[in-house]
Amino acid sequence: GQNIDQPTExxxxxxxxxxxxxxxxTSGFNGLFWYQQHAGEAPTFLSYNVLDGLEExxxxxxxxxxxxxxxxxxxxxxxxxxxxxxxxxxxxSNYQLxxxxxxxxxxxx
Amino acid sequence: xxxxxxxxxxxxxxxxxxxxxxxxQHLGHNAMYWYKQSAKKPLELMFVYNFKEQTExxxxxxxxxxxxxxxxxxxxxxxxLQPEDSALYLCASxxxxxQGAEKLFFGSGTQLSVL
Numbered sequence: 697g698q699n700i701d702q703p704t705e706x707x708x709x710x711x712x713x714x715x716x717x718x719x720x721x722t723s724g725f726n727g728l729f730w731y732q733q734h735a736g737e738a739p740t741f742l743s744y745n746v747l748d749g750l751e752e753x754x755x756x757x758x759x760x761x762x763x764x765x766x767x768x769x770x771x772x773x774x775x776x777x778x779x780x781x782x783x784x785x786x787x788x789s790n791y792q793l794x795x796x797x798x799x800x801x802x803x804x805x
Numbered sequence: 806x807x808x809x810x811x812x813x814x815x816x817x818x819x820x821x822x823x824x825x826x827x828x829x830q831h832l833g834h835n836a837m838y839w840y841k842q843s844a845k846k847p848l849e850l851m852f853v854y855n856f857k858e859q860t861e862x863x864x865x866x867x868x869x870x871x872x873x874x875x876x877x878x879x880x881x882x883x884x885x886l887q888p889e890d891s892a893l894y895l896c897a898s899x900x901x902x903x904q905g906a907e908k909l910f911f912g913s914g915t916q917l918s919v920l
Contacts, residue, residue, distance in 0.1 A: 734877040738914065741909070744906045744908065746906070755858050785848075791902075793909075
């Protein structure tokens, strides 16, 4: 079967750095997405990786290793507004999106 | 503001009620989706419409009935639901489905409670 694993919950301190991991086992691979979802709000697109390596976008970076079936989302200089759920999703060989259950990130002052 | 609007934001209904969820996108996209989001579970794709035609139905029970009158509007008609159908129902749109870096634009969802 197809599976996406990510931690259920993480806690970090304001101003610090946090890394949210995502591992996947899917039938083929056509890209990996990260979305952010604040409580009671719509998920919003953060990043897309299809080739190995690091994609940097401001305070957020996303890394992909296709050989390891692994990605992480790196958040730097954490702010209270970064408290949200972070969803990892992989597009498989049929271009279907397979979703993880999300990681709830709690930022403490 | 994501450009995708869902109404109502909250809905409480009995198992014998009939209700409808509405979604409208102002992005000029060709594809629209219904997802179910339950606590601590992955998003579940329910239905996909591409150019108003249903292209996917992921074994969803018939008590959920989608309708897509045009490429900007999507409805989910609900009848004789079960308590386990209580969840957040998310609508999304995209320019073209399943294309590479194609990203989804989501609405804020309807939080449904079935009593």
